[in-house]
Amino acid sequence: MRAGHIYLAIAVVLLGISFFKERQKTKEALKATLKIFYTIIPVLVFVFVLMGLIQAYVSRETIASILGQKSGILGILYAEIVGCIALFMPPAVFPFSGYLHDNGASYGSIAAFVFTAILIGITTLPLEIKFLGKRFTIARNIFTFVLAFFIALLMEVILT
Amino acid sequence: MKHLLKNNAFQYLSLSALIILTVYGLNAEKGMIVTITVYLTFFEILDIMIAVSIFIGLFQVWVKPATIERWLGKGSGVKGFAFVCTFPIFMGGSLFTIFPLLKTLREKGARTGAIASFITAWGGKAPLLPLETKFLGWPFALVRLGFVVIFAFIMGLLMDWVGEKPTKLA
Numbered sequence: 001m002r003a004g005h006i007y008l009a010i011a012v013v014l015l016g017i018s019f020f021k022e023r024q025k026t027k028e029a030l031k032a033t034l035k036i037f038y039t040i041i042p043v044l045v046f047v048f049v050l051m052g053l054i055q056a057y058v059s060r061e062t063i064a065s066i067l068g069q070k071s072g073i074l075g076i077l078y079a080e081i082v083g084c085i086a087l088f089m090p091p092a093v094f095p096f097s098g099y100l101h102d103n104g105a106s107y108g109s110i111a112a113f114v115f116t117a118i119l120i121g122i123t124t125l126p127l128e129i130k131f132l133g134k135r136f137t138i139a140r141n142i143f144t145f146v147l148a149f150f151i152a153l154l155m156e157v158i159l160t
Numbered sequence: 161m162k163h164l165l166k167n168n169a170f171q172y173l174s175l176s177a178l179i180i181l182t183v184y185g186l187n188a189e190k191g192m193i194v195t196i197t198v199y200l201t202f203f204e205i206l207d208i209m210i211a212v213s214i215f216i217g218l219f220q221v222w223v224k225p226a227t228i229e230r231w232l233g234k235g236s237g238v239k240g241f242a243f244v245c246t247f248p249i250f251m252g253g254s255l256f257t258i259f260p261l262l263k264t265l266r267e268k269g270a271r272t273g274a275i276a277s278f279i280t281a282w283g284g285k286a287p288l289l290p291l292e293t294k295f296l297g298w299p300f301a302l303v304r305l306g307f308v309v310i311f312a313f314i315m316g317l318l319m320d321w322v323g324e325k326p327t328k329l330a
Contacts, residue, residue: 003252004207011214025221033217042172048201049176052194098295118283131259139322151307
């Protein structure tokens with residue numbers, strides 16, 4: 001069973017409980033749901049187009065060849081940048097990291113890649129700005145990049 | 161027409177169409193890859209997006225700001241930090257599925273730092289542990305998870321500091 005189906009089932013059950021308790025509030029909730037959905041879908045389509053562009057122009061072999069041979073501080077920096085740019089749905093991050101590991105990437109580089117691939121995405125920036133504001137988005141992404149660097153460095157020291 | 165041009169949805173969709181058509185014009189094969197990616201990703205997340213939108217709708221009418229304020233607001237202290245640095249680790253989804261939820265939390269009184277900690281802790285991705293351990297081993301996964309909590313905590317402190325500055329860009 002897909003995670004999305006589980007979430008959807010829970011959502012429907014909660015909606016049922018809500019309807020049972022108070023119809024008027026449930027009606028308001030559904031109105032809010034539609035509004036959120038209508039706001040988010042066009043931005044998401046745009047985000048997916050950006051993802052598609054990266055998919056079309058940057059191959060995974062290229063990424064592996066960039067990250068495989070480098071280690072240390074430079075390796076971590078490269079891995080972070082690649083993680084920010086590359087298109088990866090979270091479930092694809094770890095299999096690809098295993099592939100990087102087999103190609104000679106160090107644990108520090110892999111940690112850096114995992115962190116930025118999950119937490120930073122140049123493709124999701126428009127969405128983050130729309131929902132949480134420019135100031136929040138800029139600060140969060142910069143801090144994440146810097147902190148991920150130091151944590152990756154520590155992990156390299158601990159794991160090797 | 162003027163109204164339509166100023167419409168956000170229209171802007172994003174027309175820009176998307178423009179990019180796809182341009183790539184097609186340059187290289188049909190690459191254009192196909194972009195289109196397929198958009199199509200597949202869209203249907204990949206559609207069910208989760210509908211679920212998240214329903215959660216947010218229910219959340220908006222049922223959860224009182226006072227509750228959020230108590231757990232994630234200014235006075236939430238250690239309890240608030242402990243919650244946002246650990247609980248999101250067990251949630252699933254992609255980055256873009258949690259932003260709308262966080263916007264709602266914020267509007268209901270959550271601190272900027274709590275939101276940032278939430279995103280970082282969410283990056284712990286415990287539901288993906290079977291994959292992580294399979295490809296990178298238990299030592300890597302456990303060390304990373306441990307650091308995620310520390311990472312989330314520091315992010316919270318830093319972003320609270322940013323959030324309290326008076327100037328507003330957004």
